[in-house]
Amino acid sequence: MSSRLRSLENRSIYILREAYAEFDRPAVLWSTGKDSTTVLHLCRKAFFGEVPFPVIHIDTGRKFREMYEFRDRLAREWNLNMIIARNEDALNSGIGPEKGKLACCTALKTQALLKCISEHDFDALILAIRRDEHGVRAKERVYSPRDRNFRWDYRDQPLEVWDYFQRATGEGTHTRVHPILHWRELDVWEFIKNEQIPVNPLYFARNGKRYRSLGCEPCTSPIESNAATIDEIIEELKRTKTAERAGRAQDKEKAFMMMKLRALGYM
Amino acid sequence: MEEEEAKIVFVGHVDHGKSTLIGRLLYDSDSIHDERITEVQGLVEEFKRRFEFAYFLDALEDEMREERTIDTTALMFKGKRLYTLTDVPGHREFIRNMLTGASHADFAVLVVSADEGVREQTKRHLFLLNLLGVPVIAVVINKMDAVSYSRDVFENVCSAVKDVMRSIGINDDVIFIPASAINGENIYKRSENMDWYNGMTLIEALDSVELRRKSEKKLRFVVQDVYEIASCRVVVGRVASGVMNVGDEVVFEPSHTHARIASIKTAERDVSTAEKGDSVGIVLEASDSADSADSADSADSAVSAVRRGDVCGHAHDKPVTVRRFTGEAVLLEHLKTGERLNLKVCTALVDAEVSEISTRIDSESGEVLERFPSEVKAGDAAVIVFETEPVVVERFSEIPPLGRFALLREGKNIGAGIVI
The missing domain is CATH 2.40.30.10 (Translation factors)
Structure with missing residues (x-):
């Protein structure tokens, strides 16, 4: 492993072990995408072969078929303690992105997660966001406190000097833990290659297109690409000038959409 | 070289051009995604503003509306090596965010506006960097276009900055660069308006820094x-x-x-x-x-x-357990002698008491304001003697990771300090 990847991994493992020591009921969020699968792999490294807490998958009912298949296969192989979180009421009411992406993401993702957290009383959620994905995520802390209403008070984030992370306090609050905040997209792919981490086949090009970032099927578009192997993806990323989330429609509906989504508790 | 990452924090007074400077550096080095450029153009139209390079860094609607940086941003940039460029707010009310951004940096770049010179946060940021042990590698004298690229103005501002550094006790080997972030002069490309300056551009200065990571011998x-x-x-x-x-x-x-x-x-x-x-x-x-x-x-x-x-x-x-130590800290909230709080040193979280406040220090000037006061105010620095539960600490000057502590009140980080 390169010294860069080793130092990224060392820091991530340190953060994961801090969270495991400091929280009573942590859980990790898994979208089945490359970043959260990398975090699961890092958990298995930090805890010597197992993920010692529940793995939450938010099911909007609108994910790609390949994501469900990949999820179920890996959940079996890695012996994951899965929790599938769905907002059944919203799904039954027929909500969809056609009526507004902010409302749809908030109902099917944020509200589903909120319900899941309160049911299971989780005090920490481990999430695979990275600073280089989006300007708003670039402002995140390693530990990010959320209030009982799930809100992210981005105007009043805690002092986080050195590795002195500050957790949320008070009933009904939880802390978002971000173990790969300091990684780049390229680092993730180099790590996947090095560690031979399984990835969803949707990332690899078919007929001149591939998915660079995975979300719900209606709001995720593939990019033009012929990168059909991990090596080709790495080469592509070294040259690209396109943003990783270019194919994710919910960020782009209107100005500061990502900030609004995240202030409400979106990941 | 490829794998080495340098973490650089940009500090300075509000409106002296930190965000513009970083935005310009990213733009000129072709490091901004096409979508981000389109997005910013859209925002400029929506908010009916003149285009600013700083908008590449603004991610919060409030930042765009208020035209100022509220919270720290860390951006990655690939030059001769990989950089994490951290932008911090230049307002006094956001010291918390400045400390958060600065504490992770290997080096700092100070930005001072040529037309305003040294201001309150210029001094405070230098003082806080010194307290956190982050060396300054370069001082960018920005907005040279606003002072007709005058060499005299540049030299006057430099000498004022040097005076402040000397009074705080900063002896770093610093490069002074006359620049205009808005016009992209001496940032990534050399200026044609300052032929009296033959020194490095900002990118050359960043690339020339040697990362000497201290490796202490003691396990x-x-x-x-x-x-x-x-x-x-x-x-x-x-x-x-x-x-x-x-x-x-x-x-x-x-x-x-x-x-x-x-x-x-x-x-x-x-x-x-x-x-x-x-x-x-x-x-x-x-x-x-x-x-x-x-x-x-x-x-x-x-x-x-x-x-x-x-x-x-x-x-x-072997590590030595102490029950009493002296630290120099910056406080975000007031603190009284005799008060009980928590200290965090690496993974140790201990109960402690403020046994004595030896001096209260102005975090702007670095001057001692009071000896043995009964309390310190939010925003002050202080030399404090703590009585604690048994804990291992080391002098910051000897083993930095064990010489850094956070002060906690009811679970909230209210200050940061080093063991002296």
Whole structure:
């Protein structure tokens, strides 16, 4: 492993072990995408072969078929303690992105997660966001406190000097833990290659297109690409000038959409 | 070179052009995604504003509306090597965010506007960088276009900055660069308006910095937790300094446990050595020189006292537990003599009492405002004597990772300091 990847991994493992020591009921969020699968792999490294807490998958009912298949296969192989979180009421009411992406993401993702957290009383959620994905995520802390209403008070984030992370306090609050905040997209792919981490086949090009970032099927578009192997993806990323989330429609509906989504508790 | 990452924080007074400078650097080096350029153009139209390079960094609607940076942003940029460029707010009310951004940096760049010169946050940021132990590598005298590219103005501002640095006690080897971020002069490209300046551009200055990561000799392994893996107790943590080898005789403090390192574990395999920065697990066995000298000591009882918050060092150079130490700290909230709070030093969280406030220091000028005051105010710095539960600390000047602490009140980080 390169010294860069080793130092990224060392820091991530340190953060994961801090969270495991400091929280009573942590859980990790898994979208089945490359970043959260990398975090699961890092958990298995930090805890010597197992993920010692529940793995939450938010099911909007609108994910790609390949994501469900990949999820179920890996959940079996890695012996994951899965929790599938769905907002059944919203799904039954027929909500969809056609009526507004902010409302749809908030109902099917944020509200589903909120319900899941309160049911299971989780005090920490481990999430695979990275600073280089989006300007708003670039402002995140390693530990990010959320209030009982799930809100992210981005105007009043805690002092986080050195590795002195500050957790949320008070009933009904939880802390978002971000173990790969300091990684780049390229680092993730180099790590996947090095560690031979399984990835969803949707990332690899078919007929001149591939998915660079995975979300719900209606709001995720593939990019033009012929990168059909991990090596080709790495080469592509070294040259690209396109943003990783270019194919994710919910960020782009209107100005500061990502900030609004995240202030409400979106990941 | 390819893999080396330099973390640089940009500090300075509000409106002196930190965000513009970083935006310009990213733009000129072709590091901004096409979508981001389109997005910013859209925002400029929507908000009916003139285009600003700083908008590439603004991610909060409030930042765009208020035309100022509220919270720290860390952006990655690939130059001759990989950089993380951290932008921090230049307002006094956001010191918390400035400290958060600055504490992770290897180096700092100070931005001073040529037309305004040294201002309040120029001084405060220099003082705080010095307290956190972050060296300044370059001072950019920005907005040279606003002073007709005058060499005299540049030299006057430089000498004012040098005076401030001297008074705070900063002796770093600093490069002064006359620049105009808005026009992209002496940032990524050389200016044609300042032929009197033959020194480096900002990017050349950044690329020329040698990353000399301090490697201390003394072993300090910080314990995060103890896991039971296949009925074997594994002590997990991070090597904060020095090197650890299988077979080493070690001592854990404050639990005062003597042991020998039987194996060092990563997830996949056992290794024979671990060095600074490594997150590893260690398995211990009874030491020959254990104080208890009980030959029947099993491996498990040798390690049973080791706990989160312990620090491990070699038996011949062991960590020292203290119940009292002196630190210099910056406070975000007021603090009184006799007050009880918590201190965090690496993974140790201990109860402590403010035994004495030796001096209250102006975090702008670095001047001592009062000796032995009964309290310090929010935004002040202070030299404080703490009485604590047993904890391992080291002087910041000797082993930095063990010389840094946070002050906590009801679980909230209210200050940061170093052990002096």
